Amino acid sequence: MAAVKLRNINKYYGSFQALTAIDLDIADGEFVVFVGPSGCGKSTLLRTIAGLEGSYTGLIEIGDEDVSRAAPSDRGVAMVFQSYALYPHMSVRDNMDFGMRVNKVAKPEREERILKAAHILQLEDYLDRKPAHLSGGQRQRVAIGRAIVREPKVFLFDEPLSNLDAKLRVQMRIELENLHRKLDATMIYVTHDQVEAMTMADKIVVLNGGRIEQVGTPMDLYHRPATRFVADFIGSPSMNFLSVSLAEGKENAPVARYGRSEIRLPQTTIDLTDRETVTLGVRPEHLKLAPAGGEKEGTAGRIEGQVIVRETLGGETILHIDTNEGDRITLKTDGDTDIDRDTRISLALPLQRIHLFDAEGTTITNCGR
Numbered sequence: 001m002a003a004v005k006l007r008n009i010n011k012y013y014g015s016f017q018a019l020t021a022i023d024l025d026i027a028d029g030e031f032v033v034f035v036g037p038s039g040c041g042k043s044t045l046l047r048t049i050a051g052l053e054g055s056y057t058g059l060i061e062i063g064d065e066d067v068s069r070a071a072p073s074d075r076g077v078a079m080v081f082q083s084y085a086l087y088p089h090m091s092v093r094d095n096m097d098f099g100m101r102v103n104k105v106a107k108p109e110r111e112e113r114i115l116k117a118a119h120i121l122q123l124e125d126y127l128d129r130k131p132a133h134l135s136g137g138q139r140q141r142v143a144i145g146r147a148i149v150r151e152p153k154v155f156l157f158d159e160p161l162s163n164l165d166a167k168l169r170v171q172m173r174i175e176l177e178n179l180h181r182k183l184d185a186t187m188i189y190v191t192h193d194q195v196e197a198m199t200m201a202d203k204i205v206v207l208n209g210g211r212i213e214q215v216g217t218p219m220d221l222y223h224r225p226a227t228r229f230v231a232d233f234i235g236s237p238s239m240n241f242l243s244v245s246l247a248e249g250k251e252n253a254p255v256a257r258y259g260r261s262e263i264r265l266p267q268t269t270i271d272l273t274d275r276e277t278v279t280l281g282v283r284p285e286h287l288k289l290a291p292a293g294g295e296k297e298g299t300a301g302r303i304e305g306q307v308i309v310r311e312t313l314g315g316e317t318i319l320h321i322d323t324n325e326g327d328r329i330t331l332k333t334d335g336d337t338d339i340d341r342d343t344r345i346s347l348a349l350p351l352q353r354i355h356l357f358d359a360e361g362t363t364i365t366n367c368g369r
Contacts, residue, residue: 001186002063002076002153003028004049009058011041011048011210018044019056019210026188026203031180034190035197036207036233042190043158045207049188050156051075063153076153078146080160084139086131086146092118093127096146110149117148120182121175137168144179157189161196173200194234198222206230228361231281237318239281239355240329242303246272256280256301259325263301263349265356272356278364281355284318284332289339290348300351305329307343321345 009022019041026032034042047053049060051072060068067075086095093114100110118124121141131139140160147155157176161169177200180187191197197204198218206213206221206229214226218234225231231239244256244263254272256263263280265272272278290302308328309320312335319331319339331347339345356364 001028001184003061004154004186004188005059005061006049007059007061009045009048009056009060011044011053011056017210019048022058022212024205024212024215026186029184029186031177031187031189031200031202032205033197033201033203034188034205034207035192035194036213038192040207041210042192042207044210046079046156046158046188046190049075049154050077050079052079077156078148078150078152078154079156079158080140080143080147082159082162084131084143086139086142088131091128091130092123092134092142092145095131095142096149099146100149113149113151114145117145120148120179121145135168136164137172140164140172141175144176148183153186155185155187157187159190159192161191162193169196176200195236198234204234206233224363224366225355226363228279228281228357228363231355231357231363235283237284237330237332239283240287241357242280242282242323242325242327242329243277244280245277246275258301258303259323261301261303263354264351265300265354266351272364275358277359279357279359279361281357282349282353284330286350286353287329287331288348288350289331289333290346300349300354303329303347303349305345305347307339307341307345310339310341319345321347 004026006022006024009019010017011019022045034045036042044053048056051070059066062076087098090098096114096117097110118127121144123141123145126134126138161172164172173196189200201218203215204218204221205215208229214221214230221230221234225234242258244258247255247257254265256265303323305321305323307319308322311318315335317333317335317337319333321329321331323329355366358364
């Protein structure tokens with residue numbers, strides 16, 4: 001396998017710039033996920049690495065070899081697409097064999113690679129079947145097997161699970177994670193599903209408008225988002241955001257005012273004296289139902305509101321709440337809660353779970369983390 005290095009990658013479609021100044025290092029054996037909303041450039045970046053996109057500038061190295069101008073077949077990559085793209089008239093064995101046969105790999109070696117891939121993917125019993133006689137998950141495993149037999153330096157996956165149903169996607173995520181461990185392979189995976197990104201990745205690359213917004217481990221991005229965009233995109237449901245005004249509290253410590261509520265900010269917060277308003281962020285799972293009476297230790301303040309929608313998901317319940325100030329926020333709580341629509345509730349903000357963002361959406365501080 002091999003490391004991948006990208007330096008100052010810029011990609012244009014006519015006058016439209018699809019990728020801007022992409023710099024990225026992917027370590028040998030790393031599982032990296034490109035994630036972001038539709039149109040952010042993640043598939044374009046993957047296809048650029050594969051050599052399937054022309055007219056770009058910058059440097060691409062795979063295994064210390066400059067492949068910036070190399071043909072796709074000479075880059076040492078294998079790509080698995082969203083569609084299975086299997087030959088319907090060929091058996092599983094012949095689908096995996098075809099590329100090797102075209103490249104004149106000796107027959108004994110081809111058979112050895114096919115059997116090895118079939119064993120890894122649990123396809124031994126299906127080698128003589130046609131794709132029409134396979135389930136969706138089995139077809140996707142054949143497409144992955146076709147990539148494995150090429151013995152590439154880097155595996156590229158372009159939303160390979162998006163055509164599968166929800167239960168099968170979960171199963172295939174587990175299989176892909178196991179495959180990564182077995183092969184110790186460098187894998188780059190594109191998805192718009194941040195749950196896939198969080199559960200599978202060693203490192204996540206968040207893209208927005210053709211630029212890299214942030215790179216980090218899943219929990220880095222969860223606890224320490226660099227921008228409001230990342231904070232909003234990572235996590236489900238997404239982070240709650242409230243526009244608050246700043247004032248001076250006791251002992252010259254800054255506080256945030258939200259309507260009639262006063263929210264304490266940790267002493268570690270950077271100097272905010274030159275700001276009048278900021279955006280306060282808190283995740284739905286970090287909000288707590290406020291107890292009657294005084295505040296618990298570690299609570300920054302409370303917010304009042306009314307439950308508008310209740311979503312019961314079994315083990316957890318999502319409550320959508322309209323605050324007294326007119327904002328819509330969400331609370332993730334226990335599935336057995338008896339709180340229902342139209343209930344008025346008070347929510348406690350945990351002091352060490354508050355995030356602050358400036359007017360441009362850049363993180364001022366990730367409190368307590």
